[in-house]
Amino acid sequence: MRTGNYKESVGELIALSDSKAVWAWTIVLIAALTAAPFLVGTYALTLMVSALIAVIGAVGLNLLTGTTGLISLGQAGFLAVGAYTNAILLTDYHMPVWVGLPAAGIAGALVSIVVGIPSLRLKGLYLAITTLAFAFIINHIILYAEGMTHGPNGVFVTGAKLFGFGLQRGPALYYLTLTLAIATIFAALNILRTRVGRAWIAIRDHDIAARVMGIDLVRYKLLAFVVSSFIVAVAGALLSLQIRFVNIDVFALILSIEALAIIILGGLGSVAGAVLGAVFLSYLPEAIRLVLSAVIDPASPLYANYVYEIRGIANGFVIVLFLRFKPDGLIGFWRDARKYWSNWPLAY
């Protein structure tokens, strides 16, 4: 039984994990995810792609809100910027997808500077409302800049290919999304070990104390906006590849709320929490659907007319109960389980 940790070098201190078991299980998980297209059906693969896109978006938002403490309700706007940039470049300018995806991220990052600068002096609810207003502005720009965005008609996303493989469906889209999700997770974990990551955490914990310690608040807050928005915009671009039609109705305010719910439910400030929250909320409606179809006769009028409302209510209830009884989120569950396992048979 392990009783403590003794670090002998800086390298050991900042390693992503000092546990061989963690690395082994990570490799097993990645291998299982790589094999998934051969083991599951098309619909399950579609759900997995949706969950992976949610993971990328949640990890991006977590860097801004969970790590730096800057609440944003503008995620739907950044998703829209990424989705539209990718869609327009692919469809109207026939650019390859390896241009579209990074361009979407860069567009999101550039737009975030415009939002970030006026938001630097704001915190808490004031910042939330400012970012919310940004999402509305983006909405209006997309609707009225018809010459570029196709306005209310939306854009069909076509022609995404890499090495001759169509990237908008099936295993190809899955592997692209999986690769970017893994890259995002490792990038986020690494950023948190750097000076930048520690500065963000210091700003979140006490911004005045952080400034006294020499952290440039303007620079680091803006950097948090830029990095987070880059990642979220890439998630938007992937979403546009998956749904193949982008229209302003897709990027409703509810997406921003859902993104916040994901990182809170997962465990604010934790990359693993953001991943768990995204996977959990992506699969919760499906899980509730399976439970309801087992307990209510699918042929009954109750099921036919109200099962979707019941599913929505159940979805809400699970989230409320979770936050009531496990306020540190899914990552709290994970830590408890890990502690129990490490201390077994002396766990209590």
Added chain:
Amino acid sequence: MKIATSVLAAALLSATAAWAGDPGVSDTEIKIGDVNIMTGPAAFVGRGVSLGSKIAAAEINAAGGINGRKIKILTEDDIPSRSFQALTKLLEEDGIFALNGTSGTANALAMMPLITENNLPTVVTTAPSALIYKPVRPSVFTFGASYSDAFYAQLKYIHDHSEPKNPVYGVIRQDDDFGQEVEAGYERAVKEFGVKDGIRLRFKKGTSNFAAEMAQMKQAGVNVLANGGIFAGAANILSEARKLDMNLQSADVWSEGIPASAKLAAPAGYDYTVGDYVALSGPAVEKFLGMAKAFTTADELAGVSRYTFVTYVGLKSLAHAMRECGKELTRACTIEKLRQTKNLDTGGLSAPVSFDNPQQLAGTEVAVYQLNTKDLTFHELVGFKKY
């Protein structure tokens, strides 16, 4: 030996043909999908739409089904970012044969790549926007008139029969594709009638306060209004007009032809008109309600509206095409038979359905109805007519 090989090859080929049948069809059943808004504020519309398919399926099944096969309706909830996912589930998990019943234009468009890829026979009945049938997608058939024609029809009736002295026309509409179509109908009307075009206003979807807009309308002297609001929005527009004591003839969207909308808007006291491609009152509606009683609960029957009629007609058209294919039912055959559909009688719920045109578009004839705010009933002013 050669003969034996040929026989074996023929047997294998016929076995392959039997296995190669399209998804969603068994010896006893045909699965039809329905992707509709079943949650949130618009759920009452989605439930009405879904009910149309279910009533049509129950009626067809009670009469023996389609060449001995019963129709089974499978519904999925629809929100714009997940329409694609909902249809993927219906196609991959449930294995539907065809699709009848979709929600808004954006939602239907989001499903188009999958519909085209799977050559899925689809009848779009609730979003008859030009974006659905331009360009024409081979497996997609649209039932319904344009918002443009619906508004033109009403404004024409007002111009011909009840136009006030010194008419000043005005339009208020959403800033989206739907709003563009409303304004197109208005534009056609004011140009053709040579009347004064007082003011054109746009508002964002979801707006609920129209005090400023209606003050501008009053300032412009508008007395004939093309009201592009829907549900609570339309009611709020009329309510603001009443507060300002405006004397108005109001032409409204067909969403205002359902009992829930009429109840919301009636207190303003305007007997507004509605242009629609399905009947809102009359013997056809009475007959439909009599028939539907046998297949619905009292709760479901109370939710019957024009949205029920449109998908009912949609499924009847689809059923007609499938029946024409006989026992060897395939998607390709159904699409071909839908394309040949001509003058299919809908019992007066709409003009006869004909998809035999390049756009595969039917039900473009519009009838004009007027609300009686005292008893919340609609009476017909003009029967189904092309504009």
